[in-house]
Amino acid sequence: MTGKLGMGARVLQNMVNARSTTSLDALDEGLVDIPRKRITAILCRLISDGYVVRHSAGSYQVTKAGVEADKKGYKPGPQRKATGRAKPQPASLRQKVWQTLRMRRKVATPDLLANVCDGDPNVQRGGVYKYLKALERAGYVQSLAKRAPGTAPSSNGFKIVLLLKDTGAVAPMVNWRDHRLTDLNTDEVIDFSEVAA
DSSP: OOGGGGGHHHOOOOOOHSSSOOEEHHHHHHOSSSHHHHHHHHHHHHHHTEEEEEEEEEEEEEOOHHHHHHHHHOOOTTTTTTOOOOOOOOHHHHHHHHHHHHHHHHHHHHHHHHHHOOHHHHHHHHHHHHHHHHHHHTSSEOSSOOBBBBBTTOOOBHHHEEEEOOOOOOOOETTTTTTEEEEETTTTTEETTSOOO
């Protein structure tokens, strides 16, 4: 059951089970698959939600509201006010790609590049393709077999990308070192290391 909980719910549950103040170090040791930086971000959100209080630097305790939220099955989401959830960064390349995919649902790569790249698309082409590759390996987008007509006579055409999984306004983050995608809309972490490139 625990494995199916989101990261925020797991941090809160760990703190409730501790039944006393909990240190950041203890959370880091107990939740080895969640990066320390992410635990810190979750704690900030839990504090802003009123579910956790900070006693001193690196020391935290669950409130009564936090215990109740854990009992009900804590699911952070955009429907609540002041969740502390990451907000879209409209200037980032990743966010522009994600917004375009959400608006268009199905888009040819030249159109995507034209929409997200300021100035010369060739400068940012590699970053866009790398992000699309991660989204595809994590199951968020699919490259269609049908291609858009190319501009050169010898062209095989342009790839068309279809959005399969729209989870919210914030673009998923990619960690290529660990081959993981973190969806900040759902707190889901997807390991795509085993997926064929």
